[in-house]
Amino acid sequence: MSGGAGWLGMDQLLPHGICFAGRNDLVWLHVMSDAIVAVAYFLIPLTLVYFLRQRRFPLSFNWAIALFAAFILLCGTGHVLALITVWSPIYYAQGVVKALTAVVSIATAAAIIPLVPRLLAMRTPEELEAANERLAVANARLERSNRQLLSEVTARESAERELRRSLVDLNRAINELEQFAYIASHDLQAPLRNISGFVQLLEKRYRERLDGDALEFLDFIGQGVRQMKALIEDLLTLSRVGRAGEAQLEKRPLADTIQLALKTLASQINESQAEIVINPLPQVVGEHRLLAQLFQNLIGNAIKFQTPGARPRIEISAAAEGERWHIRLRDNGIGIPPAQLEAIFAIFRRLHTQEQYEGSGIGLAICRKIATHHGGELYASSEGEGQGTEFHLLLPIEPVLRETKVGDGDPVL
Numbered sequence: 549m550s551g552g553a554g555w556l557g558m559d560q561l562l563p564h565g566i567c568f569a570g571r572n573d574l575v576w577l578h579v580m581s582d583a584i585v586a587v588a589y590f591l592i593p594l595t596l597v598y599f600l601r602q603r604r605f606p607l608s609f610n611w612a613i614a615l616f617a618a619f620i621l622l623c624g625t626g627h628v629l630a631l632i633t634v635w636s637p638i639y640y641a642q643g644v645v646k647a648l649t650a651v652v653s654i655a656t657a658a659a660i661i662p663l664v665p666r667l668l669a670m671r672t673p674e675e676l677e678a679a680n681e682r683l684a685v686a687n688a689r690l691e692r693s694n695r696q697l698l699s700e701v702t703a704r705e706s707a708e709r710e711l712r713r714s715l716v717d718l719n720r721a722i723n724e725l726e727q728f729a730y731i732a733s734h735d736l737q738a739p740l741r742n743i744s745g746f747v748q749l750l751e752k753r754y755r756e757r758l759d760g761d762a763l764e765f766l767d768f769i770g771q772g773v774r775q776m777k778a779l780i781e782d783l784l785t786l787s788r789v790g791r792a793g794e795a796q797l798e799k800r801p802l803a804d805t806i807q808l809a810l811k812t813l814a815s816q817i818n819e820s821q822a823e824i825v826i827n828p829l830p831q832v833v834g835e836h837r838l839l840a841q842l843f844q845n846l847i848g849n850a851i852k853f854q855t856p857g858a859r860p861r862i863e864i865s866a867a868a869e870g871e872r873w874h875i876r877l878r879d880n881g882i883g884i885p886p887a888q889l890e891a892i893f894a895i896f897r898r899l900h901t902q903e904q905y906e907g908s909g910i911g912l913a914i915c916r917k918i919a920t921h922h923g924g925e926l927y928a929s930s931e932g933e934g935q936g937t938e939f940h941l942l943l944p945i946e947p948v949l950r951e952t953k954v955g956d957g958d959p960v961l
Contacts, residue, residue, distance in 0.1 A: 552910035560638035575634060582631040589624025589629075599753065612725040619656045624650040744773045763960075796865040797947075798836060802829040802875070805836045809844035816851050822860035829866045830873060833947055838918045843877070846939055850879035855934070868945070870953040872924070884930040884937050892928065922947045 568574045596617045626649055629642040747769050755763065781806040803826060810817065817824065824847070832839070843864075851860045858880070884892060895913040919926035921923065924943040928938065 561639060563633060563635050563637045570597060577633055577906065579634055582627040586627040586631070589620050589627065591691070592620045611851055615652065616654045619652045622652055632672045647958050693888045738890040738906045742774060743873070744770070747773065772875045796835055796837065797833060799831050799833045800836050802832045802866065805840045806843050809847060810841045812844050813851070816848065818853050820854070820860050821852050822862060825863040827865040828866070830868070832873060832943060833945070834922050834943065840920065842915045842918045842941070845915050846877050850877070850881055855882055871945055873945060875943065876938055877941070880934065880936045883927060883935040885932060886930065889928050889930060893926070919943070
């Protein structure tokens with residue numbers, strides 16, 4: 549190249565500002581930005597030099613700081629040259645400064661990286677003093693804790709002995725209560741059968757002699773007997789769930805178990821024209837006699853709790869989640885208010901009157917007790933009234949059956 553201005557610029561080259569096509573706003577945007585950045589870059593090394601001169605403690609890496617200051621100074625020089633090239637094509641000078649900056653930047657990085665572990669490990673005298681104070685406080689607390697621990701050990705051992713005695717007494721009381729509930733519910737059926745038999749006999753022999761009110765009273769008695777019979781049967785069922793010696797653990801297809809429940813509900817399904825959708829289901833280990841009863845109660849409720857005239861639709865699906873099966877039963881029924889989603893599992897808890905929807909108020913309590921007996925969970929979700937309900941049954945893939953006692957979330961019987 550000849551006829552130029554030496555290595556600082558070339559007559560054959562155009563200044564960088566030509567690229568901005570005369571746009572003054574664009575020219576000054578770049579000029580002001582480079583100028584401000586350059587000023588900042590020049591202030592940083594000045595600050596570092598001031599720091600090195602004014603420090604009150606020795607540093608073993610002054611050379612690294614000096615390299616860093618040189619790198620920042622060259623970066624600022626590069627921005628100054630970029631500013632100049634807007635009007636003058638000193639590209640060779642700019643390239644030389646960039647090359648020098650690259651060399652210094654590599655040297656700076658190589659110097660700083662090994663210093664990072666040393667810098668992280670450094671502690672100031674104030675930090676060391678504070679650490680000593682914390683250590684002294686910790687030692688004092690440890691001594692107090694040791695004294696307290698000696699006195700607490702004796703109290704804890706005494707409390708544990710008392711707790712063991714209480715658990716033994718509690719288990720004995722629970723067993724007695726369950727046995728009492730079983731016997732009482734069983735014995736209640738005998739007088740109930742007598743009442744039912746005599747009511748039927750009275751209606752059969754004297755129906756023609758009774759007026760309308762008397763016949764209505766007999767119907768009320770018969771209805772009450774039927775409700776009481778269903779209630780006692782449900783109480784007996786609830787008391788039997790998880791009783792020792794009755795477990796029959798086996799691995800069977802869950803779809804077969806649900807089919808048993810559907811056979812029991814065949815008349816209700818046909819009468820309501822319910823649509824039952826059963827997606828692929830796994831083989832489940834458990835007491836399938838109890839699981840069939842659980843699904844019979846859930847499906848029966850889904851058919852019963854419907855808006856008048858609506859066709860029930862029930863969908864059952866399952867998926868593995870970790871070490872448990874997550875079984876979902878979704879219906880299109882009347883739904884449940886979110887505030888009542890837990891209350892529905894309480895024994896005798898009803899959200900509707902007997903005239904609206906028949907039932908004993910024990911079915912869902914039985915379902916939850918069966919789930920708990922398998923080491924699982926049962927809960928419900930619903931977006932509110934009229935939005936349907938979804939019941940979630942979580943069963944261990946490898947369950948360990950246990951007797952359901954107080955603390956399992958079930959009523960005590």
